[in-house]
Amino acid sequence: MASLTTSAIVCAVRAHGEHGAILRALTPEVGLVAGYVRGGRSTRLRPILVPGNLVALELRARTEEQLASATAELLASRAPLLAEPLPAAAIDWVTSLTAATLPESQPYPALYTGLSAVLEAIEVAQAARLWAAALARYELLLLAELGFGLGLDECVVTGSPDDLDFVSPKSGGAVGAGAASGYEERLFRLPPFLRGQDAGPSMADVLDGLTITGHFIDRDLLDGRNRDLLVVRERLTGRLKRAVA
Structure with missing residues (x-):
């Protein structure tokens, strides 16, 4: 990639030197990219280099x-959402997760579309449970795109596609109600919306979905190593729980 001009979602910004910044952003064509922004900490550029913002990005390398x-250059700003605790926590988490887990310069067009959809949902959804459901679906997609997809189409024990009410925390496979009998406490409850069967899940269902995706993100993508990032997610889920308490 000697040069690239594209739209991109800002995912992470780190100070570099006295005035510059290193930007990491997700693009539709080549996935996650990094670049040095001269003057990135200036008054003019700070409002542009905000995680969640959509920018017109130009990269050049010898x-x-x-x-x-x-x-x-700014195309769409989500900065006003950062004044609200729940949306701010969600944007912080989903952009940080993307920047921390994706390899650079590998195309993931489905993830670009999915991340765009989550950010747009946070912006326009009238209820937190609606964008939180989109977030859970994005996490599920991220796991699948990185090779850790969950098997939610049939029971991991019987092979049946019916009555899939649980997920095994070990295999990541769905478990039917009959096969789960007596073991329910050891399994995650599988909300229908994670299988695309419920367009309007309750917040309880959304939190169940986030419990599932969070477990496998921690185990398979972060490997328990990035505690700072997990704290960001814990802050988000804690606020979602308090919102419905």
């Missing part, structure tokens, strides 16, 4: 190994 220089 070699594939060199960190590209980057310029960014």
Whole structure:
């Protein structure tokens, strides 16, 4: 990638040097990219380089190994949402997760579309449970795209597609009600919306879905190593629980 001009979702920004910043952003064509933004900490650029914002991004590098220089122009700002605790926590988590888990310069067009949908849902949804459901689906998609997809189409024990009420925390496979009998306390409850069967899940269902995806993200993607990032997610789920308490 000697040069690239595209739209991109800002995922992470880190100060570099006295005035610059290293930007990591998700693009539709080549996935996660990184670039050095000269003056990225300036008064003009700080409002643009905000996680969740959509920008027109230009990257230029002399070699594939060199960190590209980057310029960014604002296309859509989500900065006003950061003044609200729940949306702010959600944007912080979903962008940080994307930046921390995706390899650079590998295309994931479905994840770009999914992340865009989550951010748009946070912006327009009238109830937190609606965008939180979109977030859970994005986490499920992220697991699948990175090779850790869950088997939610049939019972991992019997092979039946019926009455799939639980998920095994070990295998990530769905478990039917009959096969789960006597073991329910050891399993996660599987809400129908994670299987695309409920367009309007309750917050209780959404929290069950986030419990499932959070378990496998921690185990398979973060491997329990990134505690700072997990604290961000715990903050989000804690606020969602308090919102319905």
